[in-house]
Amino acid sequence: MTETQLTIHRLGHQGDGIAPGPVFVPLTLPGEVVAGAVEGDRMDAPRIVTPSSDRVRAPCPHFKTCGGCALMHASDGFVATWKAQVIETALAAHGLTAEMRPTLTSPARSRRRATLSGRRTKKGALVGFHGRRSDVIVSLTECHVIAPELFALIPVLEEIVKLGASRSATLSFALTLTETGIDCAVSGGKPLDGPLRAALPRFRDRITRLTWGGEPVYADTAPRLSFGPVTVNPPPGAFLQATAEGEGALYAAVSEALEGATRIADLFAGCGTFALPLATHAPVHAVEGDDALVAALLHGARHAPGLRPVTTETRDLFRRPLLPEELARFDGVVIDPPRAGAEAQTRALAQARVARIAMVSCNPVTFARDAALLTQAGYRLNWVQPVDQFRWSPHVELAASLSLPHLSAN
Numbered sequence: 001m002t003e004t005q006l007t008i009h010r011l012g013h014q015g016d017g018i019a020p021g022p023v024f025v026p027l028t029l030p031g032e033v034v035a036g037a038v039e040g041d042r043m044d045a046p047r048i049v050t051p052s053s054d055r056v057r058a059p060c061p062h063f064k065t066c067g068g069c070a071l072m073h074a075s076d077g078f079v080a081t082w083k084a085q086v087i088e089t090a091l092a093a094h095g096l097t098a099e100m101r102p103t104l105t106s107p108a109r110s111r112r113r114a115t116l117s118g119r120r121t122k123k124g125a126l127v128g129f130h131g132r133r134s135d136v137i138v139s140l141t142e143c144h145v146i147a148p149e150l151f152a153l154i155p156v157l158e159e160i161v162k163l164g165a166s167r168s169a170t171l172s173f174a175l176t177l178t179e180t181g182i183d184c185a186v187s188g189g190k191p192l193d194g195p196l197r198a199a200l201p202r203f204r205d206r207i208t209r210l211t212w213g214g215e216p217v218y219a220d221t222a223p224r225l226s227f228g229p230v231t232v233n234p235p236p237g238a239f240l241q242a243t244a245e246g247e248g249a250l251y252a253a254v255s256e257a258l259e260g261a262t263r264i265a266d267l268f269a270g271c272g273t274f275a276l277p278l279a280t281h282a283p284v285h286a287v288e289g290d291d292a293l294v295a296a297l298l299h300g301a302r303h304a305p306g307l308r309p310v311t312t313e314t315r316d317l318f319r320r321p322l323l324p325e326e327l328a329r330f331d332g333v334v335i336d337p338p339r340a341g342a343e344a345q346t347r348a349l350a351q352a353r354v355a356r357i358a359m360v361s362c363n364p365v366t367f368a369r370d371a372a373l374l375t376q377a378g379y380r381l382n383w384v385q386p387v388d389q390f391r392w393s394p395h396v397e398l399a400a401s402l403s404l405p406h407l408s409a410n
C-alpha cells in the first residue's frame with residue numbers, strides 16, 4: 001500500500017489527530033508530520049516523521065493497545081490546555097466567551113469508579129479494559145488510571161469470570177471504591193442459579209457488596225461514602241464523581257458560584273454530592289430522577305446532625321422540569337445533568353431568573369447550548385472551571401458560574 005505524508009491540524013473529540021481530508025490519525029498531536037497507509041478516512045499505524053514538542057513517552061506499557069487512555073502521548077500541560085480549548089470552542093459556536101480558569105487535573109491512579117470487562121479464555125479468564133477500537137480485552141500488568149485497590153482486584157474478578165461467565169459472553173464489572181471497600185455490580189453473566197449464588201460469597205473479604213444482573217448476592221457491610229459531614233449508603237451502580245479530587249474541585253466551584261444563596265435547589269442531585277455539603281450553609285431542595293438515589297440522599301441527611309433542612313423530590317426533569325413558579329423560591333441553583341444536558345429545565349430557569357446558577361457538565365456541547373439560553377435571558381457567564389477527572393482520556397468536565405448582572409461580581 002502506498003505511504004502518504006500528512007500534517008495533523010487538530011485533535012477530534014475522541015482524541016484522534018485530524019489531518020485535512022479529514023483523515024483521523026490516532027496517537028498523534030497537532031503540528032506533527034506523520035506517514036503511513038490511509039484506509040478510508042483513517043491512518044491507523046502512523047510513523048511519526050516530525051514529533052510535536054508536546055509529545056512525551058507514555059508512562060504505561062499498555063498505552064498503544066489499551067483503549068482506556070487516548071492521550072498519554074501528550075504532556076500534562078498540553079492535555080489541560082486542550083480540554084479548556086474544547087470548552088472554549090463549544091462556547092464560541094454560540095457566540096459566548098468566558099474567563100477560563102486553569103484546568104484542575106486529578107492525579108494518576110485516582111479513579112475510584114471504573115468499568116472493567118472480563119471473558120473466559122482457553123487458559124482461564126482475562127479481565128481488563130477493551131483495546132483501542134476493538135472488542136479484545138487487554139491484559140493489564142499495570143494501570144496508571146484506576147485506584148490501586150481496584151487494580152489489585154483484577155485476579156479476584158478473573159475468578160468470578162471463571163465461575164459466572166458463559167463461554168462466549170463478556171462480563172462487565174462496574175466497580176466503585178467506597179470508604180468501606182469495593183462495591184461491584186456484574187452484568188452479562190450466567191443466570192444467578194443456586195450453585196452460583198452459593199459460590200460467590202467466597203469473595204466477600206475482597207468485595208464489600210456484590211450485585212449480579214441487578215440482584216443482590218450479598219452486602220454484609222453497606223458501602224459508605226461521605227459528602228461533607230454526611231454519610232451516604234449508595235445503591236448499587238449509583239452515580240459518583242470519578243475521583244475524590246474531581247469531586248472536591250467541582251464542589252469548591254459550585255459553592256463559590258452559589259456564595260450568598262439562602263435557598264438552594266440541586267437539580268440532577270444524584271445521592272447528594274453537592275446537596276449535602278451545601279446544606280451545611282443553606283436549606284437545599286434536591287431533585288433527582290432515580291428513586292434509589294433520592295432515598296440514599298434523604299437517609300444520609302436525616303442522620304446527619306446540624307444540617308439546614310434538606311427536602312427531596314423524585315422527578316424526571318426532562319419530561320417535568322421544575323417550572324418557573326416552582327423555581328421562584330430559590331436564589332441559588334446547581335444543575336448537573338447527564339450528557340444530553342438539560343434544555344427544558346434550563347429554559348425554565350431562564351424564565352424564573354434565579355439569581356445564581358452553578359452549572360456542572362460532562363459535555364461541553366450541551367453545556368454551551370444550555371448556557372446560551374441563560375445568557376440570552378440576561379445572565380452573565382462569570383467563569384468556567386475545567387475539571388479533568390478522566391486523566392488521559394478525551395472526556396472534558398466543567399463547572400461554571402452564571403448570575404444576573406447585579407450579582408456578576410460573584
Ligand SMILES: C[S@@+](CC[C@H](N)C(=O)[O-])C[C@H]1O[C@@H](n2cnc3c(N)ncnc32)[C@H](O)[C@@H]1O
Nearest residue numbers: 268269270273288289290316317318336337338
Ligand atoms: C452527572 S450525574 C450528577 C449527579 C450528582 N450531581 C453528583 O454529582 O453526584 C446526573 C444525574 O442525573 C440523573 N438523571 C438522569 N436523567 C434524569 C432525568 N431525566 N431527570 C432527573 N434526573 C436524571 C442521574 O440519575 C444522575 O444522578
